[in-house]
Amino acid sequence: MDPELLKRITARRAELDELEERLAARLITSAVCRCPRAPSTTSPIYCDAI
Template identity: 80%
Template sequence: MLDPELLERITARRAELDELEERPAKQLAEVRDERDELAVAERALERMSERPADERASAAPVPGQAGGHAVTLIPHRTSGVEGTALPPD
């Protein structure tokens, strides 16, 4: 006859080992996901840096609509864009 206490200890230890085995697998999956995200970000930055500067930042304000009202869109601040790119008061 098998000792029930011994079987319980074996089962508990097996459960602990199963949990320990799962941790590195989850961590590895998280690391791989983050590396994939970084690779996508890196490719996006490379594509953006390949575009000519005049294409990245339009110097002229662009008229637009927001909530049914006319608005002036202000270009993003980048190097080489001066205050003259802003619309007059």
């Protein structure tokens, strides 16, 4: 495989991994905000900031 192509694929995978982590964090935050039984002391999350 072309070394330049391999380099681009590797960089893109790293970028996608970072985006996946950020999305997972947002989903967790969103779930905490929507849970009516979650204690308010769990985390100082403001749902309108999402």
